[in-house]
Amino acid sequence: MIRFGPMSITLLLCAGQGIVLAGLLLRARRNRAANRWLALLILAVAALITPFIIGYAGFYDRWPRLSFAPFSLTLAFGPLVYLYTLSLVDAPPARVWPHFMPVLVQFLADALVFPFPLETKNWWNTVAHSPLISPVFEAGTIVSLGLYGLAAWRRYRGYRRWLDDNRTDGVDVDPSWIRNFLIALMVVAVIWLGFIIAKRIDPGRDYFDQFLLYVTFSALVLYLGIAGWRHAETAFPHVSRARVPEVAAGVEKGRDWVVQGQEWVRMIDSGAHWRNPELTLAVLARALGTNTAYLSRALGAASGENFNTLINRRRVAEVQRLLAAGDARDLMALAFEAGFNSKASFNRAFADLAGMSPSAWRLKSRKSPAI
Structure with a gap:
């Protein structure tokens, strides 16, 4: 049955x-x-x-x-x-x-x-x-x-x-x-x-x-x-x-990756490449005339950080600078100006690198040192 x-x-x-x-x-x-x-x-x-x-x-x-x-x-x-x-x-x-x-x-x-x-x-x-x-x-x-x-x-x-x-x-x-x-x-x-x-x-x-x-x-x-x-x-x-054709970047043997990385970090800062919301390692490598393998190795050697942390650290520091200067604009307006392209990535990066939320940092911005 x-x-x-x-x-x-x-x-x-x-x-x-x-x-x-x-x-x-x-x-x-x-x-x-x-x-x-x-x-x-x-x-x-x-x-x-x-x-x-x-x-x-x-x-x-x-x-x-x-x-x-x-x-x-x-x-x-x-x-x-x-x-x-x-x-x-x-x-x-x-x-x-x-x-x-x-x-x-x-x-x-x-x-x-x-x-x-x-x-x-x-x-x-x-x-x-x-x-x-x-x-x-x-x-x-x-x-x-x-x-x-x-x-x-x-x-x-x-x-x-x-x-x-x-x-x-x-x-x-x-x-x-x-x-x-x-x-x-x-x-x-x-x-x-x-x-x-x-x-x-x-x-x-x-x-x-x-x-x-x-x-x-x-x-x-x-x-x-x-x-x-x-x-x-x-x-x-x-x-x-995401893979792109690699650009020759010189002879690897004997290269001082710390010095090379410091030079590329200087170029990143002077060119404010971190403001680009579409920035990826491949995009940055093309802008600096190198390839992703060399760039990743050099940035790690010079800063001890991966690409994500190195770039977002600069973006967070820029938001902190604007807040410390008394910029009263909406937090997301500051985030977009610094290169973030979403609220989620902004909040996560800020909390990880500043140790508190963006709104909490704004309240203490006059007393908190930049990261």
């Missing part, structure tokens, strides 16, 4: 909402490649939940021939996590299909057995699927998630460093969502591993004992869908798009 109870309805509502959100992600105009990968990940997790939705409702009792329906595509999780992260911050690899060869094998392992009579499927499950194939796919999924998750985390960490080394508006494109996305997935992977181990220790556990695991998957579907949709239109600068 088919009957949707609290278990099946709970999972169905979450999976259904995830499918709707995946559809919205597929229609997003910005970050199209990344949003497609995320939508596919949500759909793959929803597919994993589906056998338990219909199982708790009694479908398998009524129609046991549904066994081996190819709902489990867990070996796609790792590649989709990595490709989503990579597509948000950089260009994805030209060839992505090799990443999905394992999940194709996983799909075929069920799809080829599905049409057979129930007796044959039960025999295959006894002699091969349960004792050998299923454990291999479970272990492969956890290993795949770990390796791809680590690769995605390295991409995220590298991207944060790249923002600090190349841009001054990193707070406007804060990639914390990527960090939270990866942490959420790793937490779910650890919980999943715990259930797998528990099942191996106690083979008598049935699919009702797995309910909390699939509630966790359902929560993941909702989180990925809702938070992913919130960030679907965020314009993350792409590392690959």
Whole structure:
């Protein structure tokens, strides 16, 4: 008898909402490649939940021939996590299909057995699927998630460093969502591993004992869908798009990078390059007649600061100077004049470098020394 109870309805509502959100992600105009990968990940997790939705409702009792329906595509999780992260911050690899060869094998392992009579499927499950194939796919999924998750985390960490080394508006494109996305997935992977181990220790556990695991998957579907949709239109600068042809800057061997950096800092100050709200490391390198690699190395050697801190320090100092001189204009007018291009980047930089908010500094500007 088919009957949707609290278990099946709970999972169905979450999976259904995830499918709707995946559809919205597929229609997003910005970050199209990344949003497609995320939508596919949500759909793959929803597919994993589906056998338990219909199982708790009694479908398998009524129609046991549904066994081996190819709902489990867990070996796609790792590649989709990595490709989503990579597509948000950089260009994805030209060839992505090799990443999905394992999940194709996983799909075929069920799809080829599905049409057979129930007796044959039960025999295959006894002699091969349960004792050998299923454990291999479970272990492969956890290993795949770990390796791809680590690769995605390295991409995220590298991207944060790249923002600090190349841009001054990193707070406007804060990639914390990527960090939270990866942490959420790793937490779910650890919980999943715990259930797998528990099942191996106690083979008598049935699919009702797995309910909390699939509630966790359902929560993941909702989180990925809702938070992913919130960030679907965020314009993350792409590392690959920011690369420009490097200009020869002389012979590197024997160069005194501190002296060179001091000279470029002097040129930055004399030319007030920091006033340019669109300033990036590449733009500054072109203005100074060098390349980004040499400029980044020299500025670090001379100042001990990355590009973001060096430029924003000058902008904050200019706002402080104007406030100390009694300039009564709106704080954002002063921020824009100093080169900031958003309220978020201004407030974050000012708090980090001055130790207080711009409004608090204005109240104490006559007593507070410039940074």
